[in-house]
Amino acid sequence: MRATSLQRIYRLKVTIVALVSLFFGVGLQILAAHAATVAPALTFLPLSEIGGTLFAAGLFGIAWDYFDGKDKEERENERIRAILKESAPDFRDAVVRGFAVENDDLKRVxxxxxxxxxxxxxxxxxxxxxxxxxxxxxxxxxxxxRAPERWHDVDVQIRLSPAGERNAKGVPLFIVTARWEYTFIPSHATQRFACVSDKDEFRELVTDIPATAAWFMTPASGLNASAQESFELVQYSIDGQERSIRRSARKTGQTYSVNIGEDAVRSQQPVTVSFTYRTLTLQAGHMLHFDIDQPTKGLTVSLDYSDTDIAQVKVLDLIASSKHARIQRTPQSVPGRSVSVDFDGWVFPRTGIAFVWSMNSELRTDQVPKNRD
Structure with a gap:
């Protein structure tokens, strides 16, 4: 093991002291030999003995440092290793406890x-x-x-109402009006909402989450993904301030764009976003599914189906968690029909809530439920 800087300095000091003692001893011996002629007053001092002692000490010090230097260095290293080995468990426990309690300490290293x-x-x-x-x-x-955003206090309010028209195959439709509101720190300056009927385009758009929210409208549904009647972003605001909406359409779909602003992204401060969109779904589809695209803390989803001929609605809680969502329904004695789902914990992406319904017209008389559950 190589000597450290401190060890080299120590050896240099020992060598200098030994050389000074050596030369001082030689000088005293020379002075003792000529004391009678140069300085008679010093003849009574044992200059020769003192000089010989200093000379021998200096010479012995240099020789000892030369022959014992490597062994001494090894002894010091062995002593340090023994101390470290003895203290290692205490050091380890202290480090682990420190990292477990103080996140900042772990963050620094x-x-x-x-x-x-x-x-x-x-x-x-x-x-x-x-x-x-x-x-x-x-x-x-x-x-x-690695999620670019985290959403807090997500509130989704959905209303189902019968559409005046039918799809291309003559199947009755529901108008789905959904209003979202949540708090987040923006990671992108532009928010896009896309509705497409091409699967490859949809897969490409999904990789752009959360900058783009994508809907896939299958051609088999008889709905035109590029038609404004099929999907429309009707409102978008940041902290209560309305933002303008730009729409572009093509053969396979349409896109709505909203400018959030570079300043909002750079500031890294939370903002509250609120937007409302309207779309169509088949009454015979029997299901609405709402995905969560980013890690979300606190989720409320409410479905109002008062204006429909729906007989009952079942809720599918697709949230993977040890906690359970709370499901509440409008009492029989209160006008209107709605169901809401509340979840206080964290919701991870690729999970969500699904509502499954049955129509009165699809049930026999003896199957009509006595209550709304």
């Missing part, structure tokens, strides 16, 4: 890659299965850690 490795190791120890832990953590990392 850890890279994202190291944090991923630490989190994976901890989860593997906790679950007792490394492969399972790695897959679970990779999924959480991709959905939550």
């Amino acid at each position: 850890a890279t994202p890659e190291l944090l991923d490795q630490i989190a994976g190791n901890v989860l593997a120890l906790r679950l007792g299965d490394r492969e399972f832990a790695e897959e679970v953590y990779a999924d959480v990392r991709d959905q939550a850690i």
